[in-house]
Amino acid sequence: MNAHQLKGKDLLKIGYAPGKAVGTALALMETAFKEISKEEQLILLSKVLCSPSKYQEDELWAPLAEALLPPKQEVVTPLLPGAKDYVIYGAEGIEAGALKQMDVAMRLSVTVGGALMPDAHQGYGLPIGGVLATQNAVIPYAVGVDIGCRMSMSLYAIPPDILTTQPAQLKKLLLDNTRFGTATFKNPQDHAIMERNEFADIAVAKGLKDRAFRQLGSSGGGNHFVEFGTVELHDPENEFSLPTGNYLAVLSHSGSRGLGASIAGHYTKVAMESCRLPQEARHLAWLDLNTEAGQEYWLAMNLAGDYASTCHHQIHQRLAAALGERPLAVVENHHNFAWKEKDAAGNEVIVHRKGATPAGQGVLGIIPGSMATPGFIVRGKGEANSLNSASHGAGRVMSRTKAKQTLSLPQVQQYLLDAGVEVIGSGLDEAPMAYKDIRQVMQSQQDLVEVVGTFTPKLVRMCGDEKYMEKD
DNA sequence: ATGTGC
Numbered sequence: 238m239n240a241h242q243l244k245g246k247d248l249l250k251i252g253y254a255p256g257k258a259v260g261t262a263l264a265l266m267e268t269a270f271k272e273i274s275k276e277e278q279l280i281l282l283s284k285v286l287c288s289p290s291k292y293q294e295d296e297l298w299a300p301l302a303e304a305l306l307p308p309k310q311e312v313v314t315p316l317l318p319g320a321k322d323y324v325i326y327g328a329e330g331i332e333a334g335a336l337k338q339m340d341v342a343m344r345l346s347v348t349v350g351g352a353l354m355p356d357a358h359q360g361y362g363l364p365i366g367g368v369l370a371t372q373n374a375v376i377p378y379a380v381g382v383d384i385g386c387r388m389s390m391s392l393y394a395i396p397p398d399i400l401t402t403q404p405a406q407l408k409k410l411l412l413d414n415t416r417f418g419t420a421t422f423k424n425p426q427d428h429a430i431m432e433r434n435e436f437a438d439i440a441v442a443k444g445l446k447d448r449a450f451r452q453l454g455s456s457g458g459g460n461h462f463v464e465f466g467t468v469e470l471h472d473p474e475n476e477f478s479l480p481t482g483n484y485l486a487v488l489s490h491s492g493s494r495g496l497g498a499s500i501a502g503h504y505t506k507v508a509m510e511s512c513r514l515p516q517e518a519r520h521l522a523w524l525d526l527n528t529e530a531g532q533e534y535w536l537a538m539n540l541a542g543d544y545a546s547t548c549h550h551q552i553h554q555r556l557a558a559a560l561g562e563r564p565l566a567v568v569e570n571h572h573n574f575a576w577k578e579k580d581a582a583g584n585e586v587i588v589h590r591k592g593a594t595p596a597g598q599g600v601l602g603i604i605p606g607s608m609a610t611p612g613f614i615v616r617g618k619g620e621a622n623s624l625n626s627a628s629h630g631a632g633r634v635m636s637r638t639k640a641k642q643t644l645s646l647p648q649v650q651q652y653l654l655d656a657g658v659e660v661i662g663s664g665l666d667e668a669p670m671a672y673k674d675i676r677q678v679m680q681s682q683q684d685l686v687e688v689v690g691t692f693t694p695k696l697v698r699m700c701g702d703e704k705y706m707e708k709d
Numbered sequence: 710a711t712g713t714g715c
Contacts, residue, residue, distance in 0.1 A: 257712095381710075382710045382711070383710040383711085384710095386710075419712070419713095448712075452712095455710080457710075458710080458711085458713080459710055459711090459713095460710085461710085492710070494710090494711080495712070497710080497711095498710060498711045499711080501710085501711095502711085573710090700712065
């Protein structure tokens, strides 16, 4: 327009390289800095040229900064042409989508082994019920969104007929001492977990600490539950040194609440930015354990796991106090986690279990059925083909959506009545009919675990609509 | 799974 108009040539003089940045800079000056002098414009532009990374987050300057910075590495790490071998337990009951996802996971360059449990179904990245061993890499989505999600069971010396003689009292205990959905305890019980260094040392965890404290001891939603039932101990050689017979039991299933979910979300994003994979594998992006991000995730994952465990301990402590008893025995296990373990050759591998129960030789775990079917205290057999794992439940036979569409409330209520189970909260999507037959699932994993005791649920609490419940 | 949403 006039002699004072900034030209591309002026930019080349101050060191701009011919290319996209020049055009971006000129357009920016034209739209946002029209009124200042050419000299002033050049001063601004040379500042951005000197340190573009400083302007990456700036709303106005970001496009220019991006154009000046070296192009992001978009190198895609290819998948192996064929999937490594893995054993599928209960293959006849596993949906195609889960198998397909497992096949993709078995083609990652970092994968050294895997197995699919009989309750497997499609998830994000690795299927639920998938076990994956990698070399020096951790995959946030192979751990799962609910990091450290776990089972915990307490056995009591109380005669289990209390379930039929005092159902109202037990129901009150559950309502008073557990919190579901968005409800939390008005005065959360403080715990040493909140003093962990990770909350101070890891930037992401720091921002999650306050909410984590508010949610301490709560159960969340989805398939999480706290329930009373009966355990029949079958094995006279049980690890609890208890006589065989029937015991009152409390069983809880929940995870790391918003803490783990946010950690999972954050590090998955970090992984997907640094580890580009073909479209069908993108959610399996990993973090190298030798990198800062990898080590940070490992620490954050362990924090979330310990937090999940603390929540269970508080749930069980509250109920124990309300019952006025101390438990005779406690069994507990994570099923969404990654561990450093040794493979058959003695090499250290990272074993991801996403909805799979650790089942090393002699390791105790809990595999529940559904709200109205039996669950099992199991002892691992240490089967190498399953990577020392077993299922974490019965697995769905119906998606949540399908369950809500096809099941009716009276139908589910009748089923529960017949089973002698009372349920507080929950929705049709958690109905027993939405789950596989747990007996069949247990049959498929006879090589993986042996049954120590059988749990029969009686009074179940799950997430309903208890936003109104805030009392302590 | 999730302050159930960029």
